[in-house]
Amino acid sequence: ADEASLIYNYSPTIVAGHFQEVNVYYHINEFQEYFQNTLGIANARNRVTDTYAHQGTDDNSDYSPSQDRIRYGDGGVDDSDDGEIVLHEYGHAVHNDIVPGFVYAAETGAISEGFGDYFGATYGGNALVGEWDAVSYNPGPPPFLRRTDTTKHYPEDIVGQVHSDGEIISAAWWDFRNLVGGQIADQIIIEGMFYTGVNATFQDYADGMVAADQALYGGTHVGYIFQAFGGRGIGATYLLNFNHVALGDTEDNVGPYPVVTTISHTSPVSAADAVTLYFRITGAVAWTPTTMVATGNFNEWAAQIPGQGN
Numbered sequence: 001a002d003e004a005s006l007i008y009n010y011s012p013t014i015v016a017g018h019f020q021e022v023n024v025y026y027h028i029n030e031f032q033e034y035f036q037n038t039l040g041i042a043n044a045r046n047r048v049t050d051t052y053a054h055q056g057t058d059d060n061s062d063y064s065p066s067q068d069r070i071r072y073g074d075g076g077v078d079d080s081d082d083g084e085i086v087l088h089e090y091g092h093a094v095h096n097d098i099v100p101g102f103v104y105a106a107e108t109g110a111i112s113e114g115f116g117d118y119f120g121a122t123y124g125g126n127a128l129v130g131e132w133d134a135v136s137y138n139p140g141p142p143p144f145l146r147r148t149d150t151t152k153h154y155p156e157d158i159v160g161q162v163h164s165d166g167e168i169i170s171a172a173w174w175d176f177r178n179l180v181g182g183q184i185a186d187q188i189i190i191e192g193m194f195y196t197g198v199n200a201t202f203q204d205y206a207d208g209m210v211a212a213d214q215a216l217y218g219g220t221h222v223g224y225i226f227q228a229f230g231g232r233g234i235g236a237t238y239l240l241n242f243n244h245v246a247l248g249d250t251e252d253n254v255g256p257y258p259v260v261t262t263i264s265h266t267s268p269v270s271a272a273d274a275v276t277l278y279f280r281i282t283g284a285v286a287w288t289p290t291t292m293v294a295t296g297n298f299n300e301w302a303a304q305i306p307g308q309g310n
Contacts, residue, residue: 001018001021001022001025008022010022012078012081019081020053020054020072020078020080020081021053021080023053023080023081023083023086024051024053024072024080024086025051026083027083027086027087027090027123028049028051028086028087028090031087031090031119031123032045032046034186035190038183039183039186039187039190040187041187041190041191044094044097044098044190044193045093045094045097045098047097049069049070049090049093050067050068050069050070051069051070051071051072052069052070052071052072053072053078053080054072054074054078054080055071055072055073055074056071056073056074056075057073057074057075058073058074058075059073059075059076059079059136059137060073060075060079061073061079061080061085061088061089062089062092063089063090063092063093063096065096065101065104068093068096070089070090070092070093072085072086072089076133076136076137077132077133077134077135077136079133081132081133082130082131082132082133083120083123083124084120084121084123084124084129084130084131084132084133085120085130085133085145087116087119087120087123088116088117088119088120088129088130089116090116090119091112091115091116091117091118091119091120092112092115092116094115094190095111095112095115095116095193098190098193098194099193099196099197099198099200100198101198102197102198102199102200103198103199104162105162106160106162106199107165107200107201107202108198108199108200108201109162109165109166110162110163110165110166110168110169110202111166111169111196111200111202111205112162112166113162113163113165113166113170114148114166114167114168114169114170114173115166115170115189115193117129117146117148117166117167117170118148118170118173118174118189119186121147121148121170121174122177122182122186127147127148127149127174128142128144128147129144129145129146129147129148130144130145130146131143131144133145146163146166146167146170147167148167148170148171148173148174149171149174150167150168150171152167152168152171152232153168153232153233154168154202154232154233154234155233156233168202168232168234169202169205169232169234171232172202172206172228172229172231172232172234173185173189173228175227175228175231175232176188176189176209176224176225176228176229179224179227179228180221180224184217184221187216188209188212188213188216188217188221188225189209191209191212191215191216192205192208192209192211192212193205193208194208194212195207195208195209195211195212196208202229202234203234203235203236203237206225206229206234206235206236206237207236207237209225209229209236210222210225210226210236210237213225214264218298218299219264219265219298219299222236222265240263240264240265241263241264241265242261242262242263243261243262243263243264244259244260244261244262245260247259252307253307253308253309253310254307255304255305255306255307255308256304256305256306256307257304257305257307258302258303258304259277259292259302259303259304259305260295260300260301260302261275261292261300261301261302262299262300262301263275263299263301264299265299269299272291272293272294273291275291275292275301276289276290276291276292277289277290277291277292277303277305278290279305281308290303290304290305291303
């Protein structure tokens with residue numbers, strides 16, 4: 001497709017026509033601009049992607065890491081007709097850009113399939129993936145290739161097939177999206193991939209999203225990550241860590257003595273009486289409790305030990 005007028009207006013009914021070339025270009029370019037300009041992610045395949053809008057008569061499309069290219073098959077409905085299929089394959093390319101050489105097998109392969117399904121579904125605005133492409137093999141109603149709102153649960157619904165198993169993690173992401181909203185979910189899901197490796201498990205990805213949320217939002221959404229993944233049987237590693245500088249010796253017998261701690265956590269600590277300080281003086285058997293109060297600084301809590309006299 002090369003128009004001096006810069007008007008690219010083609011009919012999709014022409015066999016091997018330019019419509020599909022423009023459709024592929026449009027969706028990939030649009031999504032990369034969304035990554036950069038809306039989500040603020042400038043390093044998730046921010047480069048040219050080689051694609052073939054018409055590559056063979058098979059009703060199948062694929063991304064080849066070795067050739068770093070996407071091909072769209074023409075069997076049934078041309079896969080390049082359907083923007084959700086275009087973006088599904090682009091999801092594989094983005095995955096390989098973030099995690100070069102990822103292993104396309106087991107849970108890592110399912111992550112890649114679920115990643116493509118999730119972003120295809122988000123672009124279509126509903127949980128179904130590939131509705132237009134599916135009219136030739138699953139007329140429905142409604143027609144769809146896969147969906148991101150199944151009831152699948154880990155590990156009992158693992159069947160060892162990456163497309164089917166991918167519906168488990170894509171459902172966790174879809175649940176997370178419904179909890180926090182589209183843009184925040186998309187941002188944390190993409191950034192979470194930067195914390196995964198070439199043999200990532202579902203739990204690894206959950207941990208990656210926790211790390212991403214801590215980096216982006218100071219952990220504001222980690223409780224929702226725990227909820228979305230836990231609801232699908234996937235547990236993020238539970239984080240609970242207290243950082244506290246011990247009080248030093250003092251000759252001040254009047255007091256009070258301030259105590260401050262920072263608590264890193266998976267599920268947000270929000271109740272007013274959630275954190276309690278216990279103290280005792282030398283020789284005492286019983287501990288004295290005092291409720292710590294959130295200071296307003298993220299994850300920071302403070303209390304005072306009263307003066308103890310001599």
